[in-house]
Amino acid sequence: MPLPVVAGVDGSPESLAAAQWAAREAERRDRPLRLVHAPDPHALPYGGRSTAAARPLRAAEERVRAAVPDVPLTAEQVAGPAAAALLTAAGQAELLVLGSRGLTGPAGFLVGSVALGVVARATRPVVLVRAEEQPEDEHLPTDDGGASTGCREVVLGLDVQDPCDEVIEFAFEAALARRARLRVVHAWRPPSALGLGPGEVALVDDPFRADEWQGFVSAVLQVWRDKYPDVEVRQTVVREKATTALVRAASGAGLLVVGRRIADRPALARTGPVTHAVIHHVACPVAVVPHR
Known part of the structure; x- marks a missing residue:
């Protein structure tokens, strides 16, 4: 059943x-x-x-x-x-x-x-x-301000340093069920100069770092693109705080999907700072997917 x-x-x-x-x-x-x-x-x-x-x-x-x-x-x-x-x-x-x-x-x-x-x-x-x-909030607006039959995009917050199959699969399934576009958002921050060693300070402003992150995101998503060929995927890689990037991306979206790590001990259960923040500040429905 x-x-x-x-x-x-x-x-x-x-x-x-x-x-x-x-x-x-x-x-x-x-x-x-x-x-x-x-x-x-x-x-x-x-x-x-x-x-x-x-x-x-x-x-x-x-x-x-x-x-x-x-x-x-x-x-x-x-x-x-x-x-x-x-x-x-x-x-x-x-x-x-x-x-x-x-x-x-x-x-x-x-x-x-x-x-x-x-x-x-x-x-x-x-x-x-x-x-x-409201039900119409799930649909894309038309030129005359009404609601079309097409669904607003699903947004997935992706951490390429710790990608989780459960979270990614939930987002792809949600987009597939809605016949909606999936926007995958990864936010990165440059390393602090205080944490770098001699000769590494230039990495803070490395102009190629964004392209590297794009490559990482593409690599993580390739198997999922192959598994869900009918889902249109757009990836966004931005240099800023993850919370800021997700709140902005979710503006006008139909659903935001984020993850939450399951604690080994129930007493230590928490949502995590990014998930906690978007729950409070994103206007669209938010799906929180637990994972190990």
């Missing part, structure tokens, strides 16, 4: 947007959709807890049925703290989709704490979706 696409819902606008995005993704992947909600019993009104707990699932199910009526759908409440319940659901999913407000101040950080905790510990891909995400 194929693994489902799972969406965590809590009744918030961002979780409803996530449920609708997850439904479209499930349809693209020919997978069932599973909506899960872990109610907080302390936050529910006394005497009407079962009714109140069911409202987020009903709202999400109505949103999904209206947008993607043919996707196979199940909806259920799950027990336990939200983060733990979502991690369990993610372990049984093709991917997990959550709503995210991003870091918009102290309140935004607190609202997103569950999503951040799940991203840092999940062993399956997690996609974060903003409340403002």
Whole structure:
């Protein structure tokens, strides 16, 4: 039986947007959709807890049925703290989709704490979706300002010094499913003069260094171009901070794909500085793919 696409819902606008995005993704992947909600019993009104707990699932199910009526759908409440319940659901999913407000101040950080905790510990891909995400946002604009049938490009953040098959494959599969172009972004920084030895200072401004990085990126991608000949690939190599490059590249994109290394010890789980930054500053959906 194929693994489902799972969406965590809590009744918030961002979780409803996530449920609708997850439904479209499930349809693209020919997978069932599973909506899960872990109610907080302390936050529910006394005497009407079962009714109140069911409202987020009903709202999400109505949103999904209206947008993607043919996707196979199940909806259920799950027990336990939200983060733990979502991690369990993610372990049984093709991917997990959550709503995210991003870091918009102290309140935004607190609202997103569950999503951040799940991203840092999940062993399956997690996609974060903003409340403002609309179905038409996935499509390229037309000359008259409408939405075309073509999908916006998928952006992959690639570290050629540590390329990860799981992350690259996820990005190629996402682009293939959307019939979208894949833009691969690698950012590099020149070595600090303080770390160079005698006679190596000229390497800081080496005019050929960018061409070398282009060659490294091309070498890493060649096997994937051969495996996915129907995916149009554009590669971008820039000399700047990775976060800056990815935020700019993701402007106008349909999906950004980044990686996260799985920690050997759960207590040390974290998203990593680049992934943490783009989660908060990129407007399009962000897929965080764990890898060893």
